[in-house]
Every structure is written in C-alpha cells, then in structure tokens.
Amino acid sequence: MEILVLLVVLVVLLMMGVPVAYALLGSAMATFVVLDIPLVVAFQRMAAGVSVFSLMAIPFFIFAGDLMYRSGIAERLVQIAEGTFGRPRGGLGMVNVGASSLFGAVSGSAIASASAMGSTLMPLMKERGYDGDYAVNVTVTAAIVGLLIPPSHNMIIYSAASGIGVSIGDLFLAGVVPGVLTAGLLMFVAWRVAIKRGYPGGKFPGWRAFAKAIVFAIPGLMTAIIIMGGILSGIFTATESSSIAVIYTMLIGFFIYRTLGLKTLFKSAKESVKITAMVMLIIASATAFGYALAILEAPTQLASLITSVTDNPIAVLLIVNVILLVLGTFMDMSPLIVIMTPILLPVVMAVGVDPVHFGIIMMINLGIGLVTPPVGAVLFVGAAVGKIPVEQAIKTIWPFYLALVAALLLITFVPQISLALPNLF
Secondary structure: OHHHHHHHHHHHHHHOOOOHHHHHHHHHHHHHHHOOOOOHHHHHHHHHHHOOHHHHHHHHHHHHHHHHHHOOHHHHHHHHHHHHHOOOEOHHHHHHHHHHHHHHHHHOOHHHHHHHHHHHHHHHHHHOOOOHHHHHHHHHHHOOHHHHOOOOHHHHHHHHHHOOOOOHHHHHHHOHHHHHHHHHHHHHHHHHHHHHHOOOEOOOOOHHHHHHHHHHHHHHHHHHHHHHHHHHHOOOOHHHHHHHHHHHHHHHHHHHOOOOOHHHHHHHHHHHHHHHHHHHHHHHHHHHHHHHHHHOOHHHHHHHHHHHHOOOHHHHHHHHHHHHHHHHOOOOHHHHHHHHHHHHHHHHHHOOOOHHHHHHHHHHHHHHHOOOOOOOHHHHHHHHHHOOOHHHHHHHOHHHHHHHHHHHHHHHHOOHHHHHHHHHO
C-alpha cells in the first residue's frame, strides 16, 4: 500500500509538470504521512544527503566547465578536430564527435557540450550543406561522451551514493577507454550516414593552422591532465582538484586566452551557482525519496525479485540495463544515480560485478536517457540550439542510438574496457 502511495504520487506530480526535485520530495513526504513518520525526517535526510565532503567538488567542476566554455576553448577544439577528422566525406560530423569528446574532457557536462558544440558547429554544418537533423543528432549523442571522460561530476555523485566509498580517481580512470570507444562508434555512424546522404568532404586547414590550433588548445586540455595527475600522484584529492581546476581555468582564461574579464567571470559564477543549486536540490530530494524506499524495503524486494528470476551474471546485467534505460527516459540523471545506486549496486556486486565497472555502466545507461524522449534534456537543448523541432531529430537519430547501445553492451560485458586503466594505476 505505502509503496503505491510513493510511486503514484511521484508519477502524478511528474505528469502535472512539477519539477523533479519537488516531485521526489512531495512523494516522500506523502509516504511519511501514511507511515506516521514526522515530516521533519524528510528535511533531516535532505540535509544528510548533501552533507557529503566529496560533493563539494561538484560546484567547482561546474564552475571550471562554464569558465572553459566562456573562454572560447570550444572553437580551438573544433580546429584541432577539423584538422584530424575533417577531410573524409561528412567529416564535419566526425569533427563534431571529436571536438565534443575533447570538450567533455574539460567540462564533464553533456548539456554544456551540446550547447557549446551546437552553437559553434551547427551553423557551420548547415552552411556546408548538412541537414539540421543530422547536425543535432551528432551533437547530442556525442555530448554523452563527456559523461564518461573525466572529470565528470556525475561520477562524484555515484561515489557518494554508493555508500562504500568507491574511488573517484578509479572512476575517472575507468571512463577514459569507454569514452574513446563510444566516440569511435559515433564517428563511424556519422561517417556512414554522411556517405548515404551525400554530404561533402572537408579540406585540411594546413599544417601551420593545425599546429597553431594545437598550441592554443593545449593550456585548456591540460586541465584534465592536471586533475588526473594530481589525484593519481596523491598530491591532492578529487575534491581539492576541483578547486585547483577553477584556479587554473581562471589563470589561462585571463592571462593566456585573454577572453575572460570580470564581467564574464561574474556571469559564469552566477550561472554555476544556479546549476549547482538545482543539482544539490535534486540530490537532497532524491535522498529523502531513497530513504522512503529503504523504509519500505524496496531495494531488498527488487533484489529478491531479480535474483529469483536468475542468478546468471549476464542475465542480471541485462535486466539492470533495461531498468536503467527505461527509467532514464523519464527522469534526470542525478536523482536516478542517488536513488538507484543503493538499490542496484548490491545486486550486481552479488554476481561479481566490480563497483567501478558498474559506475561506468550507469553513466552511459543514464546518458542515453538524456537523449531519449520524453525527458531527454540534452536532446531538447540540441534541438533548440539547432533550431529544429525535436520530432524532426527523433525520426533520424536511430543509427546513433544503435552506436550508443553497442557501446553500452561492450562496456557491460567486457569489464576490462573499464577496469584496464584503474588496474594499471
């Protein structure tokens, strides 16, 4: 009875258009009323959910990513990608994937990547004869790579939600090879679709221009190297690295690129505070919702249901993937990480899945949800930037979905793709 109250209230609130954070909190409070639990418990759980030291890294990484976006590094990354991938037929699609991957390495945000790459590359692609739906589809699916390549604040949320102290450094390392793999599959699909549609080839900008682009982009790309190098060497923690990333980004923005000023810095800080507040409110509300689930023993019941069906690791992972894919189409990434990690992590660990490996599985699973209706936040951002109806993009996006699903299956069933680098270091 109580579990129905929790789920029905959540679904009704979401269907009414209530923001996810308030829908999660409202359903949790309704359940507490039915269970005769004081409502103050909901707010206590919210406070506990965000009172985690590792979560301090989130606002700093968001701030660093926004500063990178405003410093103009996106244009420089496009120049590198165009020199590397731009010559084949439909090369701008491959350029888009490559630039999005590089930008993801310094921003860690799918929405930021879709916005930055979209505003930079979509007008250029249309100018050179590419269709709007193709430009949007490449941009939004390539943005998912940014969730895998470090630094990714969603990995920090997963580490905090796991409850067993999964290493953020290991998660960052584990995302590198899956990110490169996913980018490669998306490039292949972008190339094949471009050939089928008869898009033109590109021109090499010349070694001088290519070398100049690399030189100008190196300071920005060093952000990810400094973060990972500092964490792996033990010089600073993942949380400390986020503040160092902000300081470094400000230095190169002010003194090397010279594209940042006090006015831009204020705008970036304001936007970062707004995004951080949204993320933290969602995490807090999802923690209260997760507590209600725990009281109702929903995690134990779901685990028992899955293991009663099968204890085969392959079958369990397939079931878990389907659950995450379906949920990802209806709810944003951050709350699902907070809610589903305590539920599903013990299930997959029971059949021998490494928690670092499962973190990467969860990242790409829920990333696919970001480009899938009816929620699909990244898809809607990309369509808005590309100035086309979402319906137009959905009609032709399926080859790119196939690439993402292929990457998901490889990452799921070949653990060494994720674990090779963490094991090496």
